[in-house]
Amino acid sequence: MNAIQYVIKAVAANSSIPILQGIHIQAGADGVTFTASNTSMTIQSMIAQDGFSLTVKRKGAIVIPSRYFHDIIRKFNDDKVILEIKEPMILSIVSGHSQLRLCGMDPTEFPSIDDGEAFPSTKLRISTSLLRSTIKQLAIVASTSETSPILTGVSLECSNDCLNLIATDGVRLAYRALHLEDATHNILNAVIPAKNLYELSKILNKTDDTTEIEVSNNRVKFVTTGLKVESALIEGTFPFIKNVIPQSYLCEIAVDTACLLKAVECVTVMASEQVIRLVANADTLKLLSKTADVGDIQNEIPLLEMCGEEFVVSLNGKFFIDILRNMDCASVRLRYSGKTSPIVVLPDDSLMSTLFLITPVMTR
Template sequence: MRSVLVHVTKDSLLHALHHVLKAVSANNSAPILTGIHIQAYANELVCTASNASMTIQSRIPQDNSSMTVQRTGGIVVPARYFYEIIRKFNAGFIYFETKDHLILTITSGNSQIRLCGMNPADFPSLSNIEGSSVLKLKINNALLSSSIKQVATSASTSETRPVLTGVCLEYSNESLKFIATDGVRLASRTIHIENKANAETNAIIPGKNLYEAAKILDDEDHTTEVVVGRNQIRFTANNIQVQSALIEGVYPSIQNVIPKSYVSEVITETACLLNAIERATVLASESVVRIVATSHKLDLLSRTAEIGDVQDGVPLKEMNGEEFAISLNGKFLVDILRCVDSEYVRLRFTGKVSPFVIQPKDDPSSALFLITPIRTAN
């Protein structure tokens, strides 16, 4: 390993570390993967962390004001200790040097810390998926991030059916669709892609990895490049790269689960309903909230024995069909409503034991959410 000499500001380095730490597994059986790979190139400093499923890489370009590379080279440092050391330094420049074999000397102000590192040659390299790529797209950061967040929370956390722990990505006819379900709830989000790709693609991305990728994307008007390979997917935006393994298998078709008709449809203000459901869920035993629709409002009821109960109401903008009553998991409904980016939400009652349908009023074809009702005595 070559000797490294780098000057970098605390803020620039912490920004990079905040991102890559999401891929560090503290209890990984491979010690090298509990570390962060620090690599100094002639014109940039690259921080990389990886676990068995996801790799995150953050680049700090050389600009002479926040980072300067005087000698290139690399080392792997223990992630937790390295982050805590950097975080506790005062603002200003931090200096890295590797004079001794696998020892990183970190200097800032009057402080000097020597940290034992690991050989960067043992750190897994980022797989090149360009050669096997089957799809390459460019998508607005804010649109991609919000779309992922709308569906990823509906992915299963149980390993009983591994494919359901993932989010299905489907590309066809200039439309990109994300689908997730855990068997109780289902979320689907479709976005139009302007830069047309030639191939139709179907891939399953681990839900946790996809959600981490969404959190890294900023909300500014920048673009994310998405490259899908045979067994990997990569997101690149603003000097950050997230690469994830794909889940093998076939995602179940959702067409048979989506109700083709409905008994009743109501439209109400999204924020008003969300606030009311959040209040009702506080005292909802096992998160069960009872929703009763009358001609002018939705009544929300919940209770926990020996603690108390909640009665709340939400006015309706429109109602078509019969009055109805249904019991749902309030926490699931809250997760969905937080993701509905529309002033008004459309709710469809399709039967006492059929999925309850939630869609944004403005563009119902863009998003679809289903929740399976809970059977109660009343």
């Protein structure tokens, strides 16, 4: 069931190509692999043969309709299931007192996860849990508008032992730098669809496993224990972001992350056009919003620290919430650089090289 739930995320539900609406099942000496694919992403999950949770009696392959297969397996009460091809292109499924047959399709017509040009020998290896948390922080910042396709992706730039990941929608920006322990002299530039990365983050485990990243001219592949995910890349040049990050600031405040998130969520409820106002005083941060003919709200939280002058700034509350919800730290720092400059949001943790920007909203 876990294997099916992983791969079904890549099923092309509305595809005009019938075989892409199916799940490819391959039984071999090492175990059983389940694969689903659409034009943008392929997911493959493997259950290893161990004689207990899985036994392969005979090799074979078939493609079967994903929706029926998923719904049927989910409804079974028995712990064990027998999958068998007794006649051409028909899969027999037996579990407890339940027996059924599903019409399948020719597995040779299904796209292989290793098709296309060979992957280069250049590979990156990264902690799976670190990759998972990084994707969650960046993917929500990427654009969802197809008017600028390059911004719907997350940029990966690798130089030697440093991997830089960047995402932006033109209003927000997220940046994170990761140190690669066993990296060779790698140089890499790729832009991966954020929606594919987000699906990857949901199926990566939280253990101390590692994930291998391989990039070719037009594809990227993520390989970890029992799982392979392949994605198309977005063509184009990702915008240069160094010059939009403020190099100096007029004020910096530190606040408790959970406390700030709760306050922002509260005042955004009453925010017209989701615009909230932040007022930083000597020892408190006030958050205000209003909607004409409905009402207004004010919330106040203590500052842990303040350096510089007081300031007032308006932000999109929803965008700010998305950033704060993915902060893995107890407190955050906000840097104010002027009325028209982006607000810099940093985790208050010297070990995390992460940075977020959010552009102020101009109000009267």
